[in-house]
Amino acid sequence: MNHLSSYCHISTKEIVTDKGALLFDNTEGLEVNDFLKTVYKKLAIDYPKFYKMDSLSKAAFLGVELLKKENAALAEYADDEIALLFANSNASEDTDKKFVNSYAEEHAPSPSLFVYTLPSILMGELAIRNKWYGESLFVILQKFDAAFFADYCNMILLRNAKACICGWIEITEGKTEAFIFLAEKNGNENNTPLTKQTIEKIYKTIMKQSRPSKV
């Protein structure tokens, strides 16, 4: 059976992992983009393009970097054996508004903002950064749906992919939430099975423990 290997959760307040560890605590109350930049610097990653990404891509980027740190085996997969499956309910709304503002108020539409007015661009950033060329899918849902992730992820793992990085990632004004997890093919009885029930249980536990992310 396929299994859920590990996960991390990012909010404006904190970043936690499946080990229950609080990795970063936004005690200073930084705005989401500044908080994500602070985390990037603390992780000592050298990837200047990070600064040019919108907050949605930044959060996905950091979530995946954290999963890579916890799961060295990810580096063992071939470049087309890692798939990406992401979803949210607001697409790229936060960046869309900033882009509208760039020409409505500043009379200068920003090309670099325009690039991020599609949520699926975050998967492009992950593919470029990690040279992952597996299947990818970004879906807009009304709300977090554990069944969607379980069904699609298991289906993707039936094909060429041996691992799939999944993410429910929402960044809107006043709300930041990124739940990113790694699913892998063929675990053993000690692993967490990749089912609707286990995904839902983990997500609900995170939401219960997570402090409010409104800033």
Added chain:
Amino acid sequence: MENLKEELKKQIIEQLNLEDITPADIKNDAPLFGDGLGLDSIDALELIVLLEKFHGVKITNPEDGRKIFSSIDSMAEYITKAKA
């Protein structure tokens, strides 16, 4: 002209989100693309917007972009000539 070059460096850093770079890191004659600041095609579009937004200068022929944006020196020269 020197003031304009310093102004351009600050504007490029801010508009292109080059957070790890200071104006002192950008040499006037160093290439902005490729081995220089490592800017990409989206940055090139941002530079066109920057010229118009902050300096009121339009690039009418896109073919000229490669030459104009080759360095801070060439950008400053183009702005100065366009405003003369």
